[in-house]
Amino acid sequence: MNDEHAEPYAHPDSTEGLLQRGRGQGAVRALRDPRGSAVFVYDGIRRDRRWDGTDDRSLYLARLVQDLELSPAPVVGMLAGDEEACLRACEVLELLALAGSDEAREGLRAYVRSGEHWIRVLESIAAGWPPEWWDDLGDVARTRIGAEPDLPCFFEPWTRFGIGTRSRPLVPRPSLAGLGTGELLALLADARTERATKFDALRALNGREPAEGLIPLVPLLGTSDGRRSLPLVRRAVDRLGALAVAAAHDWARADVPWLAALGADVLADHPGPEALPGLVNELVGQWSAREWCGPDRTARRLARFGPDAAEAAPCLRRFWLHTPHSYERTAYLLALAAIDRDGLEHLYAESLWDCEETTRLLGIASAPTGPETLGRVAVLRDDPMETPEVRAAARTRLAAPTGSG
Numbered sequence: 001m002n003d004e005h006a007e008p009y010a011h012p013d014s015t016e017g018l019l020q021r022g023r024g025q026g027a028v029r030a031l032r033d034p035r036g037s038a039v040f041v042y043d044g045i046r047r048d049r050r051w052d053g054t055d056d057r058s059l060y061l062a063r064l065v066q067d068l069e070l071s072p073a074p075v076v077g078m079l080a081g082d083e084e085a086c087l088r089a090c091e092v093l094e095l096l097a098l099a100g101s102d103e104a105r106e107g108l109r110a111y112v113r114s115g116e117h118w119i120r121v122l123e124s125i126a127a128g129w130p131p132e133w134w135d136d137l138g139d140v141a142r143t144r145i146g147a148e149p150d151l152p153c154f155f156e157p158w159t160r161f162g163i164g165t166r167s168r169p170l171v172p173r174p175s176l177a178g179l180g181t182g183e184l185l186a187l188l189a190d191a192r193t194e195r196a197t198k199f200d201a202l203r204a205l206n207g208r209e210p211a212e213g214l215i216p217l218v219p220l221l222g223t224s225d226g227r228r229s230l231p232l233v234r235r236a237v238d239r240l241g242a243l244a245v246a247a248a249h250d251w252a253r254a255d256v257p258w259l260a261a262l263g264a265d266v267l268a269d270h271p272g273p274e275a276l277p278g279l280v281n282e283l284v285g286q287w288s289a290r291e292w293c294g295p296d297r298t299a300r301r302l303a304r305f306g307p308d309a310a311e312a313a314p315c316l317r318r319f320w321l322h323t324p325h326s327y328e329r330t331a332y333l334l335a336l337a338a339i340d341r342d343g344l345e346h347l348y349a350e351s352l353w354d355c356e357e358t359t360r361l362l363g364i365a366s367a368p369t370g371p372e373t374l375g376r377v378a379v380l381r382d383d384p385m386e387t388p389e390v391r392a393a394a395r396t397r398l399a400a401p402t403g404s405g
Helices: 015-020 024-032 034-046 058-067 073-078 083-098 102-114 118-128 135-147 181-189 195-205 212-220 233-252 257-269 273-288 295-303 306-322 326-339 344-351 357-366 371-382 388-399
Strands: none
Touching: 015 024, 015 034, 024 034, 024 058, 024 344, 034 058, 034 073, 034 083, 058 083, 073 083, 073 102, 083 102, 083 118, 102 118, 102 135, 118 135, 181 195, 181 212, 195 233, 212 233, 212 257, 233 257, 257 295, 273 295, 273 306, 295 306, 295 326, 306 326, 326 344, 326 357, 344 357, 357 371, 357 388, 371 388
């Protein structure tokens, strides 16, 4: 949605409201009434109902267009809107084309030939489609680019077409994957190591088991002006979990703002028993204020207390049911799984239809075994629109004995 969130959401238990929030239950209900739900699906593409850019809707909506056997023609028509509306329609049509819709594919190709925002659309389909679906648009691109005031920013597909760009191709840096953990830590400790190499070292470490040897190096991993940490430092510290708590007490007292903030966050993420009442009150306050952005962090902190945080369970369920910020829904389900699993089999089953990849992954892993669950997991496994991670998880679930989670 827009920054002012001016457009209200429909009631969270209505089909319209469920679809606006990307809930799995919305998709299930829509399948029971395709004709009555079509207007809500098209509206979800026409108007951005996401709470912010971290929320995902394109795959959810594309799948609804396909499953409800709706015509892609209205979505093709939306390409004629402003740039944001055009790109929302483009994302849905790209996926429908992957699922076999010739109308979606030809609609996008025709738009590249004559549409206003053709550069962004061509860059998008080049990233998501096989080259043979768009490679023949080179003559169109070379003809049209002369009328544009600026050269494109991205490297591809323009260099394939012999068109210059404002950016230069990236020169691949040597991979650090072959280095041992000790060698990676030594690179981070060396003041002479370039920032880009430190970034690569952190990325390599984040793909391995957490390295306790990173802890004393954290204060050294700031930018040269001391204003922020290097990219990936926070993720690396998060992966250390409780191992970082002792050092975090010192970080929180540091004069360097980014390090003090990091230390405070680590301590808040690993609260002692005395923090539980305050966290419950914090979640209740967030619900009362309808704060949709941020309760996921509170939920993760509460999850650490397990069943002792049972008082928070009703509020977590309310957030699951009501939040328009679908990105945070996974955190509420994970917290409920740690605190109070009563009735979660229904939420896991619904999650198989959710708009968010992380929520679908939870559903694949934990939905109760039965014909409906296994049938849905098989659909996710075979769906060419689905993400590689979800398809792989679905294959794993179905390969298990009797499809058990």
